[in-house]
Amino acid sequence: MTRSPLTRRAVLRAIAAGAVAAPVLAACTAEDGPPAPDPLAALAARARADAALATAVAAAVPALAAPAGEVARVRGEHAAALQAEVDRERPPSSTAPSSTPATAPPAAPADPAAAKAALVDGLTAAEKEAGGVVAAVPRHRAGMVASVGAACASLREVLA
Amino acid sequence: MQEDPGADAPTAVPPGAAQPTGIPATRPPMASDTLDAVQAALGAEHAAVWVYGLVSAFLPASFDAGIDVGALAHRARRDATERLLGASGATPRAAEPAYLPPQPVTDQASALALLITAEQDATVAWRAVLDRTDDADVRAAAAQALTEEAVRATKWRIVAGVSPATPSFPGQP
Incomplete structure (x- = not known):
């Protein structure tokens, strides 16, 4: 006691x-x-890369011009919307390097099957990545990220 | 909830369809904004089940497989959503006796248009759930439903020759 x-x-x-x-x-x-990177920045980068590849494929492979052009349009809009959300939450300082550095356009496979496979692989990876991010973001971002993933799955049907 | 023994009861569950696993018998009640959005999504699933039943009469037999897969998927999603609501202590909203299509269904083109509308409405409803919940289970179910329905909407748009085949942000109002 x-x-x-x-x-x-x-x-x-x-x-x-x-x-x-x-x-x-x-x-x-x-x-x-530094603070942890915004998970949407990686999604935006992947969307930019997909759009660039699709643009190159649309120009190089006439048989895929229409569906690849569709992928380029949609993924380009994803990149813009995701980057806008990244910049809204954490405004880039004017001295920081641009968040969208110019990169050399990717080389498109000339073979239609290989070009299509490259686009499908990118969309599959993007859908998977978006699915992981959806679970971890606040609700005001969850809807947009889930819509991006759903669009990537839908674009695979466009290429099918 | 047990399988509906009615005439339209599915005899098999398609791979990838909503499964009863993962929903505990009881779970905490949903926040009111989440609950309203999930009930609205259930309403969209009821409507989609009705639409898939209606359109088959206006489509040739070559569409049967796609209709069966879609109908089965919406019934599975409806049942899973009812279980989720029931486990949360809410009473799942019942189906309407009938629905009024925006355009009368008279032929293949109008039947396909209604299928696209039903899938699109469901994507909008589940996207609205995503914008209104912090619940991990609800969010996962909503994201899965949004993707499946966006893909089916795209397939029907391609069949119908509608362009673009997918919006950039499916479900975004």
Whole structure:
């Protein structure tokens, strides 16, 4: 019985120390290093890459001009909307490099089957990536990301 | 909820269709905005089930397989949504006795147009759920439904010769 008050005091002290320590640790974590990258930035980059490849395929493979053009249009709109959301939440500083660096256009496979497979692979990967992001974002982003994934699945039908 | 023993009861569940697994017998109640959106999505599924039953009479036999797959998928989604609502302590909204198509169905073209409308309406309803829930189970179900229905809408648009075959953001109002 005599040990009980001591123990209780020790416990209270430990709790108090913990309560103080936790915010300090949190603050340190927040200030150390750059913030985690926005998950939508990766989706936007993938959409830009898909659109660029589809544009190249549409130009190089006449048999795929219409469906590849459709992929280029839709994925281009995805890239714009996703990037706009990234920039809205975390406005890019004017000194930072552009979030959409110019890259060399990808080489389109001349073989129609290989070109189609490359587009389908990109859409499949994009749908999967969007599916993972949907679960982890706030609701105001979940709908848009899910629509992007649904459009990628739908574009595979356009290419089928 | 057990399988509906009615005449339209499916005899098999297609691969990839909504499964009863993953929905516990009871779960916390849904927030009111989530609940309203899920009930609306259930309403869209009821309507889609009705539409798939209506249109088959206006389409040639070559469409039977696609109609069967779509009808089965919507019944499975309807049943899964009813289970989700029931487990959350809500009473699932009942189907209407009939629905009024925006255009009368008289031939193949109007039948395909109604199928596209039904799938599109369902994508809008599930996208609205995504915009109104933080519940992981509800969100996962809504994203899966949105994708499946966007794909079916695209398939029907391609069959009907409608362009573009997919909107850039399916379900976005």
